[in-house]
Amino acid sequence: MYDRIKGFRDFYPEEMAARREAIDTLEDAARRYGFREIDTPALERAEMWTDKSGDDIVEELYAFEDQGGRHVTLTPELTPTVARMVVAKQQELSKPIKWFSTRPFWRYEQVQQGRQREFYQTNVDIFGSSEPSADAEILAWAADALTSLGLTGEHFEFRISHRDILGGVLETYDTDVDTDDAIRAVDKSDKLSMAEYHDLLVEAGLDYDQAEEFADLVAGGDLEEIKTFAGTERVTDAVENLQHVLAAAEDFGAREYCTVSLETARGLDYYTGVVFECFDSTGEVSRSIFGGGRYDDLIESFGGQPTPAVGVAPGHATLSLLCQRAGVWPEEELTTDYYVLRIGETRSEAARVTQALRERGHIVETDVAGRSFGAQLDYADSINAETVVIVGEQDLANDELTIKDMESGDQTQVPVEDFPGDRDRPTFDDFV
RNA sequence: UCCGGGUUGGGGUAGUGGUUAUCCUUCAGCCUUGUGGAGGCUGAGACGCGGGUUCGAUUCUCGCACCCGGACCCA
Secondary structure, eight states, rough: OOOOOOOOOOOHHHHHHHHHHHHHHHHHHHHTTTTOOOOOOOEEEEEEHHHHHHHHHHHHEEEEOTSOOOOEEEOOSSSHHHHHHHTTTTTTSSSEEEEEEEEEEEOOOOOTTTSSSEEEEEEEEEOOOSSSSHHHHHHHHHHHHHHTTTTOTTEEEEEEEEEEHHHHTTTTTSSOOOHHHHHHHHHHGSSSSSSHHHHHHHTOOOOOOHHHHHHHHHOOOOOOHHHHHOOHHHHHHHHHHHHHHHHHHHHHTTTGGGGEOOOOOOOOOOHHHHHHHEEEESSSSOSSSSEEEETHHHHHHHHHHOOOOEEEEEEEEEHHHHHHHTTOOOOOOOEEEEEEESSOOOHHHHHHHHHHHHHHTEEEEEEESOOHHHHHHHHHHHTTEEEEEEEHHHHHHTTTTEEEEEOOEEEEEEEGGGGSTOSOOOGGGGGG
């Protein structure tokens, strides 16, 4: 017996069927918005991460040197890859570029609830528009995707913030503030006592009065108050941009899921404008369900022309936790439309029936194990077959088949030449 | 990397420093090559790995692995 690699998961048919349904739900919603599916490599040059984040990040990567001496890594996130793709075909792609993909990523991390080393995300991005409508479309897709899964506003909320608001407010203080440290403190404020939170802000460079004032302002989340307080163009622009995004989200029916939450500061250094995270309303799923936002500088930093971008990437692990707790995760039960039971030397006729039903698009199984009548019926039961078509020597002797409804156990005879006939989905009821 | 809890057939469990490790379930076969969900019979299948203590370790002990939480981190 070999062990599974830690942090990697197997998906057996029942779980896979549920996952497939969930993935299809997310992707069908994306297709309705005109997002086009792409697929991307499992392996990228490690420099795509080490150049920007330093060599320490290798600790978090499945990175190695390949036979050709290249430093490569299993891809830990999609964004740099799509940025590379956009840059490579910048001239020929019509804007806005709207892409989605579902695929695994790999990070060498500590395994926790909702976090594995191999994890699946559906990434949805728009490149080439800085309009609030683009941000709103991302939010609208995210809301559509979640509600299509059966979730409602009771189950989740989008916490929306803007990168420039916190930074912009902080820079209005005369003191020399370490903005990153202060924002990190804000991000952690949930988990800290008020005093600890204030202490961290002080460590970042504010004095105690400022720390208290700043913390209150952020927690209050009153955008107009913040605009007035800061009085700078940067903050005014950021607030107005956030308001425009929310207004556009309103038009697309996504506003009701959005809460302004300036404490939602965390995240990727490449975010530049509106950022948001999705949280479980009950707080049972401790980490965020997913995050997203605007990253207007990334394409340029990858050597392309300045190209604004906004995107979101739900992780399937946390999403399925959320759905399971909300009781809307798809049923993990396999179903079978028909089982063609064969007894005696009847293979050719049974095969004809089997293939005819398969041609109609049904899930059809027949005996491949040489089992007895009873064992075949047992098996048909175990795979939740809806209808069993019995092709037995006794039936064929009368030029008949037996159609059995598995739920009721009722059965009836039908002429061989009349099955399946021109019926799309013949069942017991059609023949009584 | 750190903290806490855990690991006995495929799943769920009982138990013990000493003979054949308990029970339920599951799976396979048969009773039954013409009727499933019931029943009977037969069979398969476990003490996570390694070291130590001991005459003897699944049991005590240490280390490791893995699992479940959490911290840190989360590009």
